[in-house]
Amino acid sequence: MLNEIKNTTILHISHSMKNSILIFLVLLFFSCQHEPMGKALSYLHRVADTLQIDRSGNILIYTINPNDCITCLNAFKSFDNKLNGNSGSKIYVVAVDRMIERQAIEKQTTYSDLQPQKNKAVLWGRDLFDSINYFGGVNLAMTMVMVYNYQKDSVLYSKPVREITDMHEIGIELEKKIE
Amino acid sequence: MKWFHFFWVIVICFLCACTRETASWSAGDPMRVEIDESALIIQSTPSQIRKINDSIVAMVINRSQLALYDLYTGENVRSYSAEIINFDSLLNVTYNHQYKGRRQYVYDSSSAGGLTDGKYQMFTYYFTGAQFYIYVNAQVEVKYIDDTIAFKKRFSGAQMKAISEKYKNANFHFMEWVEFIFIVDRDLKLQKILPQYERSSFAGQYSPAFQSGFAIDKTDLYAAIAPVGLTLGKIDANKDTPGLFYSIAKLNIQDEKALKLLFSNEELDFSPFSYLDRYFSERFFKNSEEGLLFSNGKEIWSVEKNTPLMKGEKLRDNEWINSFYVDKEQLLLTTYTLDKKAYQPGMAEGKVPDTISSYNVIRIDRKMDTMALKKLNLMDFSRFDVDRNNVIYVERDKEHYYLTHIPLNEK
Numbered sequence: 001m002l003n004e005i006k007n008t009t010i011l012h013i014s015h016s017m018k019n020s021i022l023i024f025l026v027l028l029f030f031s032c033q034h035e036p037m038g039k040a041l042s043y044l045h046r047v048a049d050t051l052q053i054d055r056s057g058n059i060l061i062y063t064i065n066p067n068d069c070i071t072c073l074n075a076f077k078s079f080d081n082k083l084n085g086n087s088g089s090k091i092y093v094v095a096v097d098r099m100i101e102r103q104a105i106e107k108q109t110t111y112s113d114l115q116p117q118k119n120k121a122v123l124w125g126r127d128l129f130d131s132i133n134y135f136g137g138v139n140l141a142m143t144m145v146m147v148y149n150y151q152k153d154s155v156l157y158s159k160p161v162r163e164i165t166d167m168h169e170i171g172i173e174l175e176k177k178i179e
Numbered sequence: 180m181k182w183f184h185f186f187w188v189i190v191i192c193f194l195c196a197c198t199r200e201t202a203s204w205s206a207g208d209p210m211r212v213e214i215d216e217s218a219l220i221i222q223s224t225p226s227q228i229r230k231i232n233d234s235i236v237a238m239v240i241n242r243s244q245l246a247l248y249d250l251y252t253g254e255n256v257r258s259y260s261a262e263i264i265n266f267d268s269l270l271n272v273t274y275n276h277q278y279k280g281r282r283q284y285v286y287d288s289s290s291a292g293g294l295t296d297g298k299y300q301m302f303t304y305y306f307t308g309a310q311f312y313i314y315v316n317a318q319v320e321v322k323y324i325d326d327t328i329a330f331k332k333r334f335s336g337a338q339m340k341a342i343s344e345k346y347k348n349a350n351f352h353f354m355e356w357v358e359f360i361f362i363v364d365r366d367l368k369l370q371k372i373l374p375q376y377e378r379s380s381f382a383g384q385y386s387p388a389f390q391s392g393f394a395i396d397k398t399d400l401y402a403a404i405a406p407v408g409l410t411l412g413k414i415d416a417n418k419d420t421p422g423l424f425y426s427i428a429k430l431n432i433q434d435e436k437a438l439k440l441l442f443s444n445e446e447l448d449f450s451p452f453s454y455l456d457r458y459f460s461e462r463f464f465k466n467s468e469e470g471l472l473f474s475n476g477k478e479i480w481s482v483e484k485n486t487p488l489m490k491g492e493k494l495r496d497n498e499w500i501n502s503f504y505v506d507k508e509q510l511l512l513t514t515y516t517l518d519k520k521a522y523q524p525g526m527a528e529g530k531v532p533d534t535i536s537s538y539n540v541i542r543i544d545r546k547m548d549t550m551a552l553k554k555l556n557l558m559d560f561s562r563f564d565v566d567r568n569n570v571i572y573v574e575r576d577k578e579h580y581y582l583t584h585i586p587l588n589e590k
Binding site for chain 2: 064066067068070071073074077096097098100101104105109114165
């Protein structure tokens with residue numbers, strides 16, 4: 001009798017343990033992020049994750065060095081003005097660390113687009129600027145234009161503004177549908 | 180006894196050798212003060228640092244102001260900004276008057292200043308002891324009313340030809356830099372503005388590169404020059420052709436026709452210069468006991484005597500001068516060394532600027548022809564000045580900029 005009770009108890013505990021282990025594994029599986037098999041997410045993907053923007057379409061990214069050449073900054077303003085009709089999300093990254101400098105630029109600039117809005121994030125930081133430029137293939141402090149697809153975690157277009165001769169190529173990449 | 184005498188001869192010789200006085204040189208520890216930003220916030224590393232007297236250092240801040248700082252307290256003593264200048268009016272009395280009937284220059288603040296709608300850029304200056312001569316430029320639109328030659332020149336480059344072929348009915352807006360030299364006194368009060376129009380004497384071969392460096396000696400104006408008709412690629416391909424190109428021009432602030440080209444590739448050795456070195460090496464002038472001197476980043480020459488004070492062999496292959504001081508006894512140099520970037524994704528090979536790997540102070544004893552070197556513990560890019568007593572530069576950390584000087588002592 002005692003043996004039967006013992007065996008039943010052991011069987012019951014064994015089933016419970018198996019169920020517990022099974023439940024634990026299921027919970028573990030669903031707690032992990034869905035990542036493409038064999039590919040770690042990029043730094044840019046992690047940055048975009050933290051922003052309140054629509055990530056379903058292609059994202060226009062500007063990395064801006066306020067000390068870049070005047071022609072480069074004028075080109076950036078011109079592109080931004082022309083591409084403003086595009087309803088997709090935008091990320092602006094300004095290469096400034098210190099709050100005192102950021103406040104000086106915000107006070108002095110008559111360029112209104114350095115304010116966050118719906119589907120538009122404005123980020124400040126030199127390290128961030130360098131990292132995103134590097135992800136876009138350039139290891140220099142240049143003002144850049146990029147088109148980024150969040151779903152595929154890939155850069156579709158990336159060029160320093162000083163090298164862009166035809167703005168339409170940016171528009172084409174923004175409209176691209178990635179399967 | 181013979182041994183005894185011999186021993187004393189040796190001792191006496193040794194003592195005589197030890198009692199000979201030899202001068203030695205040392206560089207002290209960096210002394211750093213935080214730069215006062217209460218009136219002027221620094222947004223990038225200041226350029227052209229120059230000590231103008233025992234305690235005052237001049238610097239160009241944010242490409243827009245000439246500012247004077249106390250070397251020992253970091254206090255911003257005073258600064259000059261051209262913000263009060265009405266560039267519209269300035270253009271009307273200068274460029275639009277000069278080119279009346281042929282061109283019209285149109286000033287627009289939104290294109291003149293980048294993000295901040297500033298009016299102009301300030302790059303370099305030259306201090307004569309009594310006045311500052313400051314180079315200022317602004318980007319404006321130019322309309323060619325009746326200047327066919329200049330208009331056609333705009334379409335002579337391959338890129339413009341391709342664009343005009345592709346967009347046959349395009350409306351082009353041409354932007355150009357208008358250039359001035361502002362003269363301010365020691366109190367930074369504006370005295371005069373000298374427009375720098377195109378000089379026909381260059382015959383389209385060169386243009387002045389004031390932003391690289393210039394100097395004033397009474398009415399003589401010395402300027403670094405950039406080739407226009409001669410491309411850098413062609414210079415590179417033919418760098419051994421004597422007299423192929425020149426480094427500086429001697430102009431005159433009162434006579435726009437005066438021109439003498441100086442320091443050709445026959446005199447200065449450009450063999451260590453890569454394609455990019457020609458753009459990025461420091462070219463500058465400094466005054467000294469021996470008159471006006473010029474450096475192309477590798478050598479130092481007397482402008483008046485047209486003779487070298489120092490040739491490039493004194494430096495390593497990847498080492499470049501960014502400031503110097505000369506007197507009868509010594510040459511003091513601040514130099515930087517470059518790491519060559521072999522490849523950078525997205526950039527054409529050979530067109531990527533190198534990175535700075537270290538900064539050094541070098542003393543060359545002109546009589547003994549000996550060298551002493553001190554490596555500086557500096558990680559970020561900076562500008563330097565050096566005189567008999569100090570090396571001066573700017574450092575920064577996450578929150579502040581600092582004015583640093585290293586005392587130089589001769590024992």
